[in-house]
Amino acid sequence: MVSDRGEIMAIKDLPEEEYVLKGHAACPGCPATIALRITLKALGKKTILVIPACCSAVIQSLYPKTSFGVPTLNIAFEASAAAASGVASALKILGEKDITPVVWAGDGGSYDIGIQALSGALERGTDFIYICYNNQMYSNTGIQRSGATPYGAWTTTTWTGKKERQKELAEIVMAHHIPYVATATIAYPEDLYNKMKKAKEMKGPRYIEILTPCPPGWRFDMSKTVEIARLAVETGSWVLYEAINGKVEFTGQSKRILEGKERKPIEDWLKMQGRFRHLKQEDIEKIKRELDEKWEYYRKVMK
Amino acid sequence: MKTAISYPTEGAMGKTGTWRVFRPSIDIGKCIKCWRCWIFCPDAAISKGEYPVIDYEYCKGCGICANECPVNAIEMGREEK
Amino acid sequence: MIVIDTANHISALAAKMARARVIAAYPITPQTTVVEKLAEYVESGELDAEFIRVESEHSAMTACIAAEAMGVRTFTATASHGLLLMHEMLHWAGLARLPIVMVNVNRAIGPGWNIWSDANDSMAQRDTGWLHFYCSSNQEVYDSIIMAYKIAESQEVMLPAMICYDGFILSHTSMPVEVPEQSKIDEFLPEFKPAWKIDVENPITHGNIVEPHYYARIRYDMQVAMERAKKIIEEVGEEWGKKFGRDYGLVQEYKCEDADYVILTMASMAAEAKVAVDELRNKGEKVGLVNLRTHRPMPFERLKYDKIIVIERAVSFGLGGIVYNELKGRVPELYGFIAGIGGMDVSYRDIERMYELAKEGKDGWYPIEVK
Numbered sequence: 001m002v003s004d005r006g007e008i009m010a011i012k013d014l015p016e017e018e019y020v021l022k023g024h025a026a027c028p029g030c031p032a033t034i035a036l037r038i039t040l041k042a043l044g045k046k047t048i049l050v051i052p053a054c055c056s057a058v059i060q061s062l063y064p065k066t067s068f069g070v071p072t073l074n075i076a077f078e079a080s081a082a083a084a085s086g087v088a089s090a091l092k093i094l095g096e097k098d099i100t101p102v103v104w105a106g107d108g109g110s111y112d113i114g115i116q117a118l119s120g121a122l123e124r125g126t127d128f129i130y131i132c133y134n135n136q137m138y139s140n141t142g143i144q145r146s147g148a149t150p151y152g153a154w155t156t157t158t159w160t161g162k163k164e165r166q167k168e169l170a171e172i173v174m175a176h177h178i179p180y181v182a183t184a185t186i187a188y189p190e191d192l193y194n195k196m197k198k199a200k201e202m203k204g205p206r207y208i209e210i211l212t213p214c215p216p217g218w219r220f221d222m223s224k225t226v227e228i229a230r231l232a233v234e235t236g237s238w239v240l241y242e243a244i245n246g247k248v249e250f251t252g253q254s255k256r257i258l259e260g261k262e263r264k265p266i267e268d269w270l271k272m273q274g275r276f277r278h279l280k281q282e283d284i285e286k287i288k289r290e291l292d293e294k295w296e297y298y299r300k301v302m303k
Numbered sequence: 304m305k306t307a308i309s310y311p312t313e314g315a316m317g318k319t320g321t322w323r324v325f326r327p328s329i330d331i332g333k334c335i336k337c338w339r340c341w342i343f344c345p346d347a348a349i350s351k352g353e354y355p356v357i358d359y360e361y362c363k364g365c366g367i368c369a370n371e372c373p374v375n376a377i378e379m380g381r382e383e384k
Numbered sequence: 385m386i387v388i389d390t391a392n393h394i395s396a397l398a399a400k401m402a403r404a405r406v407i408a409a410y411p412i413t414p415q416t417t418v419v420e421k422l423a424e425y426v427e428s429g430e431l432d433a434e435f436i437r438v439e440s441e442h443s444a445m446t447a448c449i450a451a452e453a454m455g456v457r458t459f460t461a462t463a464s465h466g467l468l469l470m471h472e473m474l475h476w477a478g479l480a481r482l483p484i485v486m487v488n489v490n491r492a493i494g495p496g497w498n499i500w501s502d503a504n505d506s507m508a509q510r511d512t513g514w515l516h517f518y519c520s521s522n523q524e525v526y527d528s529i530i531m532a533y534k535i536a537e538s539q540e541v542m543l544p545a546m547i548c549y550d551g552f553i554l555s556h557t558s559m560p561v562e563v564p565e566q567s568k569i570d571e572f573l574p575e576f577k578p579a580w581k582i583d584v585e586n587p588i589t590h591g592n593i594v595e596p597h598y599y600a601r602i603r604y605d606m607q608v609a610m611e612r613a614k615k616i617i618e619e620v621g622e623e624w625g626k627k628f629g630r631d632y633g634l635v636q637e638y639k640c641e642d643a644d645y646v647i648l649t650m651a652s653m654a655a656e657a658k659v660a661v662d663e664l665r666n667k668g669e670k671v672g673l674v675n676l677r678t679h680r681p682m683p684f685e686r687l688k689y690d691k692i693i694v695i696e697r698a699v700s701f702g703l704g705g706i707v708y709n710e711l712k713g714r715v716p717e718l719y720g721f722i723a724g725i726g727g728m729d730v731s732y733r734d735i736e737r738m739y740e741l742a743k744e745g746k747d748g749w750y751p752i753e754v755k
């Protein structure tokens with residue numbers, strides 16, 4: 001079923017076209033490939049992917065074969081948004097109007113090493129979609145902490161748990177006054193698909209961040225990838241929203257929470273993940289307190 | 304001129320079904336055709352026929368399909384090798 | 385038409401006349417006026433190109449790589465720290481076999497901020513798979529940029545090219561330059577035909593994981609292309625000579641036929657060395673000059689002299705002169721001077737002095753320590 005706003009309402013209505021080919025190199029239960037499958041169903045054939053160093057560079061499989069069915073330009077870790085500027089300018093010169101340059105980068109390539117190029121490309125109005133699939137650490141290099149790793153999480157560079165909070169890249173991106181910013185996660189394919197579609201119809205810099213819980217990185221069973229993504233939203237740890245020309249609206253479950261629906265206890269989410277196994281009660285209290293503060297803040301600014 | 308140019312190929316990493324430890328099987332008698340298993344499969348190993356069809360050549364046996372099926376129509380059993 | 389202008393403005397003019405369609409650049413002294421001029425050309429509509437005002441040189445090179453991978457001719461310019469910041473992407477451009485053309489205005493590296501001429505910036509990029517050209521006059525800058533596109537884009541080469549010249553000595557000094565008509569340039573330089581490109585109709589992936597046995601072959605192919613480039617550089621230089629009256633090649637020789645000693649240097653020091661050679665000849669010395677226009681590929685086969693005195697504006701710490709060491713073992717009698725570091729003035733008199741020192745069997749850091 002399709003809504004009068006052109007939005008897809010049910011999974012069965014998602015297109016069958018497949019641009020992530022079977023027999024790729026991702027771990028079993030990989031969230032990034034789920035996210036990319038849905039993304040490319042929305043963006044379609046006339047998409048040029050730019051991919052920095054990250055798991056998705058590996059998932060493509062080995063030369064001279066690739067598991068990606070849309071043209072893909074791999075580029076250095078910190079450079080993807082600048083490469084998208086190059087692609088976008090070339091498309092202008094070539095007179096191609098309906099091809100979309102799309103960056104597909106991890107949180108390390110977005111929050112950390114690539115933030116300068118990202119900010120530059122946004123500020124200079126590059127006509128592209130930047131997608132950050134956020135698995136909250138560097139998984140390609142063996143689970144090191146990133147600017148997106150949450151407080152308390154074990155990684156191989158924070159053996160006793162990360163001591164700092166994560167930053168909010170989508171909010172930093174919003175400070176660039178771009179036409180479209182959205183967050184999504186793999187547990188809600190229709191929401192993700194519709195946001196991608198909406199972004200595709202617009203011009204200028206567009207940013208979408210997708211929470212992608214990673215089984216080896218977060219230490220959970222590979223069958224739970226989608227469940228943990230869903231719980232992240234239901235506990236309020238991850239928030240779904242979109243901002244069209246700066247106007248923020250919460251979507252899906254997050255909207256319901258904003259309107260008063262009770263959040264599931266964050267412990268439910270934390271205890272499913274080995275990366276939080278070592279947390280002490282006081283750590284959990286701190287996480288709860290900060291989560292409460294975050295939602296209080298949302299309620300205030302979203303009024 | 305040689306540079307790292309690669310071409311789209313199904314099974315670029317080989318028959319990834321050999322990675323499988325657990326094997327999903329669908330009881331189509333129970334299936335309500337919600338297609339959650341299809342959309343959540345990271346390996347695009349489920350296709351939309353009359354009922355969902357698993358491509359065992361590529362299914363890595365992650366169990367997401369079984370975990371996400373609303374009517375428990377998918378069961379994970381140990382792979383017989 | 386004769387244009388009297390600085391090498392930087394001449395660079396911008398050459399990029400325009402080569403019809404670069406995507407330009408991405410970031411300002412740095414002494415390159416800034418190249419970028420400013422190009423921005424002006426694009427904004428005034430004189431040049432039909434996209435100018436990407438990137439936030440760094442790393443992004444400038446990246447954007448050129450991406451645009452070039454789309455099959456579009458690109459141009460950028462930088463210097464010193466800007467070039468160093470690009471280093472990672474210089475390798476990327478080389479391995480991706482994208483014939484980007486870039487100007488590097490040679491400038492010293494900090495700390496101790498120093499904006500004067502020094503070739504250590506580009507010398508440190510010699511292993512990135514770029515063709516390296518050094519220019520000794522503004523005319524050479526113009527000619528070299530246009531030729532570089534033709535050489536780099538040759539199907540037998542497909543490697544990026546760097547045109548280097550000295551900061552201030554050339555970049556900000558006006559000289560007369562003969563500029564051919566646009567139609568003549570268009571005739572000389574046909575439209576860019578990429579060897580590969582990113583295209584939605586043929587959805588390839590570029591740059592995914594390559595295993596060692598394939599990777600080694602891809603790298604080997606670059607070495608072979610560099611070797612082939614030697615022939616192409618000579619051919620294109622000759623063609624340029626026929627069309628426009630100025631012959632070029634891998635090197636430029638001056639009074640070398642009967643020379644006992646040959647001074648080998650590059651960039652603006654070659655112009656100064658020419659004066660020195662004339663002076664020395666007047667005094668009866670049998671000396672010649674080789675202007676090493678091309679540093680990569682290294683034209684060993686054009687450097688078959690018995691006695692060479694290398695004078696260079698760069699050093700590899702712990703080794704010494706870079707070109708000097710590259711020639712070591714290939715020349716029966718070789719002398720090496722490191723001179724002009726950080727923009728220290730090197731006049732024809734200094735070059736004459738170095739020649740005298742070499743004849744006494746001495747060389748080293750001129751004038752700091754020569755023995």
Ligand SMILES: Cc1ncc(C[n+]2csc(CCOP(=O)(O)OP(=O)(O)O)c2C)c(N)n1
Pocket residue numbers: 053054055056076077078105106107108109110135137138139140141146
């Ligand atoms: C300049 C540079 N520094 C470091 C690396 C090594 N490296 C490759 S991928 C990666 C982490 C990627 O993390 P993220 O962007 O979060 O993507 P993920 O691997 O989680 O998919 C790192 C550190 C690199 N390729 N380039």
Ligand code: SF4
Pocket residue numbers: 025026027028029030031032033055059135139140214215216217
């Ligand atoms: S480490 Fe995580 S994100 Fe990376 S391929 Fe494996 S499951 Fe996917």
Ligand code: SF4
Pocket residue numbers: 029327343344345346347348349357361362363364365366367368369
């Ligand atoms: S077990 Fe995993 S890989 Fe196999 S069909 Fe189910 S979701 Fe796909």
Ligand code: SF4
Pocket residue numbers: 329333334335336337338339340341355368371372373374375376377
């Ligand atoms: S998830 Fe279950 S009910 Fe839905 S289509 Fe798959 S097997 Fe059928």
